[in-house]
Amino acid sequence: MLFSFLNPFETSPLTLTSLWPRLVAATLVPVVLVTALLYPIFTAQLKDRIDATRAMAEARLEAEYEGLLQGMNESFNQVLATAEFPLLRRYLDGVQQTRSPARDLAVQRDHEQMNTLFHTLLTHFGRYTRLTLLDLDGRERLSVTTAPMLPLPPVVSHAGTAMFEETMALQPRDLYVSPPRLGATEGEGVVTTVIDIVTPVFSPSGRRLGVMLFTLDWARLTANLSGVREDGDTQILLTDAQGAWLLAGSGKQAIPFGSALASEWPAAWQALAARAWGEARLDEHIVWRRTHDIRTHHFQSQAGMIVSEPESQPWRLGIVTPKPTLAGLLMESPGQLLAIALVYLLSVTVGVFWVLSHHRQRELRKRALLFSREARQYAGEVQDLYEHAPCGYHSLDGTGRVAKMNRTELDWLGYRADEVIGKRRYRDFITVETRDAFDAAFQQVLGQAEGVLPRRQRGGADR
Template sequence: MRIPRSLTHRLVIASVLAIVLVTLVLIPITWSNTTTRFESSRLTAKTLLEAEYDALLQGMNESLNHALAIAEFPSVRQHLDRIRQTQNPYQDVWSDQNEDQIRGMLSTLLTHFGRYTRLVVIDTDGRQRLSTEDPPESEILHRNHLYFREAMAMNPRSLYLSAPYPDPSRSGQEVYVIDISTPIVSSEGEQLGVLLLTLNWNYLLRTLPHGMGANAQASAVLVDGQGNSLLPVSHGPVAFGDSMKDHKRVIWLEMETRNRGELLLDDELVVFQTHDLRTHHFRTAAMQVLSVPGSQPWRIAISVPRPDVAFLIAESPWKTSLVVLTYGLAIGFSVFWVLSNHHQRSLKEKAQNLSQNARSYARELTDLYENAPCGYHSLDEQGVIQKINRKELQWLGYSRDELVGKRYYRDLVSPETRDAFDEAFKAVLADGHEGSAEIELMCKNGEKLPVAIEATAQTNASGFQYSRAMVFDLTDRKQLEDLLTTQAMTDPLTGLGNRRFLETQAELEIPRSRRSGEPLTLIAADLDRFKRINDDYGHDVGDRVLQEFAKTAQTELRDGDILCRMGGEEFTVLLPNTSKEHALMVAERLRAAVETNPAEVGIDTTEDGYLSYTASLGVTLVLQDEDSLKPAIKRADEALYAAKEAGRNRVQWRSADMQHT
């Protein structure tokens, strides 16, 4: 083969060789970068999907629980029960006052929750008895509505859930709502009526990650069981009510046949998950959830752009400039190599530099694996650790030599969660080759670390090779769950414990009193003429008075005394190791402190900015043969009523074997 000797031919050959060499170097780098970016996009999509799914499920579960809780309000039950009974004029006046009080309470609840547009109480004949909306000019009947008929046929603590639909009160606006109805049942099991709670669907959507703009490149899809979009056009690529079959047919076919999974299209990566509120409502107190046929299950999907070379170039234009510059430098050095042996040596050094960059990039990938924000590990078919990254080693407190090839991973799992890990690992070994679980890892120092594991299998023609698992630290999520539990025990207005908190404390104090023989007493307190304060000054001032009472009571009570708000203006104090005489002293001290410390309400409410108020208190002893506070609360309420009848602003004692004293 003849070698061209003209300078032009040498320059052309040198330039072509330079282009080929640079291309060969850039191909693996570009491929590796694209692969890494793809895995990052997949992780981002899955993370967004989990966040979207959890937020949607939490919001719906809270709404279902709110409906059940309001339906069980004693005041709502009593109101419907009195409507059915024949009443004298005095009872009619009292019933109207009670209705206004209940309506005010329900309106306060809607204002507090923020996510509901209306709350309606309906009797068994379908007539509207209470509503948070403005009073209608004529009687409103609900008997022909599906939510009423379904709720009337349900068992107690069951719920009917409508599909999202346009809010008729906001015609012309893209506002959607969901009706939630549940039967109202007396304590004897007799059906009294139906509670209707209308959820602002747009409000709930705004609390989801996509509604808060968590990721500008990701888009969300939420459809019902028939593939119709449940998102307004401002929230997703498909308008509300439009069919996925017409707009995203390929995605819909995958979502329709699988409960969860991912789909790789030409220009996007889609991950999806299915949830059926009718069968998966274990986080609510509901016994049964029904909905319109075809509206369940809900299918939610997150779509992110699929990374490729063109995507990377568009995302980082400076990389294109860098590549062009690299080619130019390579060609330039090639020309110099042709012209001079010295330049040839320089070009060799530059090639070495490029090789060094490639190795450096490989080390960076290894470093990303080792120092990723989550743990990574690989197990063989027996579950022996074959590979584990630095992050997970730091969590566990072991060295690599102590684990790799020597320890079964399940030995690092707490006994309480080991069964869940075994099930997930069996799923990885099975045909599906995927498994996940939430477990606790036992660290070397004895601490337990809550984590979530997402694992897949690496296979070839011979079968299973090893598992690949990502491990995510759930410590923050567990702490958030603990915080939510605390909030569920706390009255949001006063910061005191609520009725549920009192019940949990009673479960501890009653057995303790029984073991020690020390007396346990109970005080029931109620603010006098509190309705007049609300009527004369407004609910904001009423709330301020409640907060001032809570502060005053906390100041007067001892460490260890348990002060709770039972609801409205009713409070309860549980006094461990306290005799009758001492309890009466505590109650009298509290009464006097309230009387002499008016609430600070501001000069825009009263001339001096203070509002005087009083409280009546009932005191009783919790008997050692009583398993709960219910009998004692009843006695304390009787004493409280006696104090009210005696003129208010006083303390009364009530024992199990005596009348009012």
């Protein structure tokens, strides 16, 4: 019986079968309730994180866009300002005039001064790889590069090229900008990426003198864009209008410069090409995008008109960042995750404890009812045994009055219970000859009772 009291699971198979569904419910219900309580909190927190990510990505994209635009506009203005140098105009004008010893000496002097000027520009700004002057026939009259070369390099003609033909048709302060392209090979086999900015050179009177070409280091200009890929999973996208990749050696997917993004990363290209600006989904990432057409968006420069290859514009710029998830949000804080696990564990423990306690109480009630029924049955059997015993039984109070008498003795005496119990003294049923002995024995019983119980507790004497 003691083991049964200590072990709440010592129940019948039927009761045990009904306990398991309650235990399952005690596990699931707290989990559902805690989840229902925490879900709105974390949903709101996740929404705030998504909004913050969106704001940061948009700000980053805008900053990178402004940086690219500023670099291009500064280069445009530098090219336009250089094209108006009096020395440059005089030099181009001198190489086209009739040759004479004096003229040749002046041209040579101007050439040396221009060479020094171009070297100074290359060193000071650091963003250009080559500065070149072309005459009206497309021949290179002066070319200075960051690589060592002869003081007077062989004359190279650009006549017939699209760049030269386009520039010769431009007016003063107009520009031709080539698409980004691969440049010369530098040390250790590194291939640079460059972009040409070209403008016609005119005399103060408006006479066309030649063409000036600045080759811009495109990789240097877009270094910040390429560096974004180092910020975790953040990725910058930059292509031309046809989807050609314009960031050399950048991107977590190591996309080669000039390759088609549609082939290298189809989902990214679809996101960029879908709209000119705005937000788009990319797998488990979010893309913010915008476009830039240098032919129409150069209002911060001094250029009158900018011409470029139609298939290269506009440039498509985008930034890809992982979309915050609830799982990621929880994993960011191990302490928070542990606290949530403890809340779930505590709620499930309370639920299971309540079910087991309730089950134990039900078992105890069942056993109490069983014991009660058994006690009543036992009392009934004792009462039946008392009433129908083969001998007579009776109980007397302190005055000798009959307090209780079984049916056997009543039958012997020939009385009913209502005629005797509480109404007759038992000595009335004793013969005259034995009454004295009865009285002595009754007094003896009363004396023994006084020695055992206080007077107020003595209700009677049995015989």
